[in-house]
Amino acid sequence: MSFLDSEIWIQLMTLIGEVTFFLILGMLLAAVALAIIAAASITRGKFYLPQILIPGMVLLEGLVKAFCKLLGLDDKDLITFFITLRNTMNTKAFSETPVEQRAVFLPQCLRSAQCPANLTPEGLKCRNCGRCSVGENTAWLEKRGYRVFIVPGSTFIKRMVKKYHPRAIIGVGCLMEVKDGIDMSDRIGIVALGVVNLKDGCVETVADWGAVRDAAMLGIKHSSDPVDFHGPAE
Numbered sequence: 001m002s003f004l005d006s007e008i009w010i011q012l013m014t015l016i017g018e019v020t021f022f023l024i025l026g027m028l029l030a031a032v033a034l035a036i037i038a039a040a041s042i043t044r045g046k047f048y049l050p051q052i053l054i055p056g057m058v059l060l061e062g063l064v065k066a067f068c069k070l071l072g073l074d075d076k077d078l079i080t081f082f083i084t085l086r087n088t089m090n091t092k093a094f095s096e097t098p099v100e101q102r103a104v105f106l107p108q109c110l111r112s113a114q115c116p117a118n119l120t121p122e123g124l125k126c127r128n129c130g131r132c133s134v135g136e137n138t139a140w141l142e143k144r145g146y147r148v149f150i151v152p153g154s155t156f157i158k159r160m161v162k163k164y165h166p167r168a169i170i171g172v173g174c175l176m177e178v179k180d181g182i183d184m185s186d187r188i189g190i191v192a193l194g195v196v197n198l199k200d201g202c203v204e205t206v207a208d209w210g211a212v213r214d215a216a217m218l219g220i221k222h223s224s225d226p227v228d229f230h231g232p233a234e
């Protein structure tokens, strides 16, 4: 009689099967519970049980998203919620990162349609001409030690990350840009905070500069106020 026919082997396989079954069942139940908490948080505009939601999302994000969709949650609400959740999860690590190791990425659509900035290998170089709010805010961020980039295209961020190795970034943009940026940062091990534009579109979009500055000041000065990353563009 071979080992594969032995009682020990059969018992071992049965045990593995049972453990796997209960693990999957446990994961599904946990994902349903997390989706319900997320749905309640989104519909009431309040973060419920973040101490459960945050670690749960790290383990089961894909499943939770699927259940949230089954619960009828709107894609936009769901993405906004997950950006806020990610921001909350990343706030501590971001605060602990020295400002010299941080960077800010701004989308070029924030510029005035008459922007005279030149395109360089380091992105668009703002001349602080006063035609839009990018100039004064870039100067404000740079004064606090940030490396600020105005992003001319999709591969630019990866190129600058490869060149300057920031450990933490603030990404500004429309809802999907911010979400994709946070996902990309997660994949490459960078702490990211996302700030969604107040007005999106292709030209002369409007950033939530208050939220950008609040995020930028994390860990730089003590603030007891929670950071409000605000919602997406209307």
Ligand code: SF4
Pocket: 111, 112, 114, 115, 116, 117, 125, 126, 127, 128, 129, 130, 131, 132, 133, 134, 135, 136
């Ligand atoms: S302030 Fe900067 S980004 Fe805005 S229009 Fe002038 S040069 Fe362009």
